[in-house]
Amino acid sequence: MTPERPAAWPAPTASGPLQARVRLPGSKSLTNRILLLSALSGEETLVLGALESDDARAMRSALEAFGARFTPSAGPDGVAALHVSPIPPAEPGARRVIDAHQAGTVMRFIPVVAALLGGQTDLLVHESARARPMGPLFAALRGIGAEIVSLDDGDPATDHLPARITAPQARTEPLRITVDSTASSQFLSALLLGACAQAAPVVVSHAGGRIPSRAHIRMTLESLREFGAEVEELAEDSWRVTPRVRSPRPMAVVEPDLSNAGPFLAAALVAGGTVQVPGWPLATTQIGDRWREILPRLGASVDLAHDDAAGAGTGTLTVAGGPRILPAEIDDAAELAPVLAALMALADGESRLTGIAHLRGHETNRLAALVEEIEALGAHAEETPDGLVIRGTSAPRPALHKAWHDHRLATAAAVWGLTAPGTELDDIAATAKTMPDFPQMWAAMLGQTR
Ligand SMILES: O=C(O)C1=C[C@@H](OP(=O)(O)O)[C@@H](O)[C@H](O)C1
Numbered sequence: 001m002t003p004e005r006p007a008a009w010p011a012p013t014a015s016g017p018l019q020a021r022v023r024l025p026g027s028k029s030l031t032n033r034i035l036l037l038s039a040l041s042g043e044e045t046l047v048l049g050a051l052e053s054d055d056a057r058a059m060r061s062a063l064e065a066f067g068a069r070f071t072p073s074a075g076p077d078g079v080a081a082l083h084v085s086p087i088p089p090a091e092p093g094a095r096r097v098i099d100a101h102q103a104g105t106v107m108r109f110i111p112v113v114a115a116l117l118g119g120q121t122d123l124l125v126h127e128s129a130r131a132r133p134m135g136p137l138f139a140a141l142r143g144i145g146a147e148i149v150s151l152d153d154g155d156p157a158t159d160h161l162p163a164r165i166t167a168p169q170a171r172t173e174p175l176r177i178t179v180d181s182t183a184s185s186q187f188l189s190a191l192l193l194g195a196c197a198q199a200a201p202v203v204v205s206h207a208g209g210r211i212p213s214r215a216h217i218r219m220t221l222e223s224l225r226e227f228g229a230e231v232e233e234l235a236e237d238s239w240r241v242t243p244r245v246r247s248p249r250p251m252a253v254v255e256p257d258l259s260n261a262g263p264f265l266a267a268a269l270v271a272g273g274t275v276q277v278p279g280w281p282l283a284t285t286q287i288g289d290r291w292r293e294i295l296p297r298l299g300a301s302v303d304l305a306h307d308d309a310a311g312a313g314t315g316t317l318t319v320a321g322g323p324r325i326l327p328a329e330i331d332d333a334a335e336l337a338p339v340l341a342a343l344m345a346l347a348d349g350e351s352r353l354t355g356i357a358h359l360r361g362h363e364t365n366r367l368a369a370l371v372e373e374i375e376a377l378g379a380h381a382e383e384t385p386d387g388l389v390i391r392g393t394s395a396p397r398p399a400l401h402k403a404w405h406d407h408r409l410a411t412a413a414a415v416w417g418l419t420a421p422g423t424e425l426d427d428i429a430a431t432a433k434t435m436p437d438f439p440q441m442w443a444a445m446l447g448q449t450r
């Protein structure tokens with residue numbers, strides 16, 4: 001018997017210009033950094049605004065396997081919060097099995113913790129994540145004495161998950177680790193964050209080509225500082241991290257996910273009208289803050305109004321669609337690229353995305369998947385060595401789009417559905433990776449029209 005496929009999701013169409021306000025869940029990247037650092041801090045931590053999604057659950061279960069505990073709790077004024085009890089000192093010979101699912105942050109951050117805390121860790125992944133690059137991170141960990149073998153065939157030179165990571169026999173505290181982070185910024189982030197699993201300072205350096213998704217490295221450095229680590233930039237792409245980390249007082253706060261603001265803000269350009277996002281941080285390391293600079297280049301107007309409360313540190317972002325979507329050239333859009341490509345497929349002319357070759361190693365080969373879905377829509381796209389060229393259409397046709405196990409391909413298809421009645425998506429559940437409530441949030445936004 002073949003397993004039953006979930007029914008396709010009929011993407012709703014916009015019935016007119018929007019006048020919507022959308023509150024976003026917590027940032028995946030900040031949640032998983034804060035959970036990891038809280039678990040390594042040796043202290044009790046209260047976390048406010050943490051994301052609840054597949055990626056966040058995968059990080060919590062991974063840290064639980066090392067002995068951390070997460071308990072729902074109440075923050076100031078009774079708001080829901082998460083109480084984190086840190087990882088206790090490791091027992092020699094400890095063994096654990098961890099499933100990273102599809103979470104790149106778990107796949108990359110946890111092997112470092114496993115190699116530095118000791119014992120043996122079997123790290124599994126979702127079928128779709130087996131092809132994601134791990135080799136350079138494994139090479140760096142082998143360089144400090146960890147053994148990493150394939151769980152499929154015992155290959156001691158494996159460069160993919162699932163794998164067994166055995167920490168060096170004699171517990172050493174490495175002083176220097178170098179990695180080639182060209183395929184993913186997460187390799188460097190992993191070593192910088194994971195360094196906090198030891199007490200001694202460590203120098204972490206990159207040796208290779210251009211580092212992609214650079215904003216995420218800045219986020220890592222800022223998160224380390226928030227947890228009291230000293231981070232010193234020694235040279236370009238080389239940092240000294242001095243642990244220990246301690247818990248931020250009175251609590252750690254997770255900002256809303258500005259990357260996931262993308263499809264909602266894009267809706268204002270496609271359907272017209274305005275979309276507002278409250279709680280937008282005025283200062284942030286999230287790459288999603290780039291929407292404020294990118295969307296005007298596609299013809300939208302963007303305004304960030306500061307909240308009244310002195311020192312609130314947040315504002316309300318308003319994006320208003322223009323008369324048409326303009327073509328643009330955008331470099332290093334990283335995880336913003338799929339939704340940006342969705343807009344470019346509806347733009348009046350030819351657009352280019354550059355500096356995103358590494359998207360071939362994301363949840364799916366995003367460049368190939370975007371070409372296929374954009375062509376299905378009746379627009380034109382082709383791959384370049386480091387990105388995409390996209391010629392938009394003003395008459396998108398309805399299609400049954402594939403999510404490719406990729407939350408961002410799924411939300412891209414939702415954007416097309418706004419203007420192509422009859423659009424469907426094969427697997428809306430892919431959005432559970434970072435935004436499990438996406439279908440309800442999308443419907444609620446579309447209910448708020450002028
Ligand atoms: O560290 C992080 O939280 C992330 C880093 C980036 O990874 P890559 O450098 O592999 O693109 C980004 O795309 C991913 O969504 C999240």
Ligand SMILES: C=C(OP(=O)(O)O)C(=O)O
Nearest residue numbers: 102103104105335362363
């Ligand atoms: C690449 C992404 O995820 P991950 O954290 O799994 O790398 C993403 O969210 O766009």
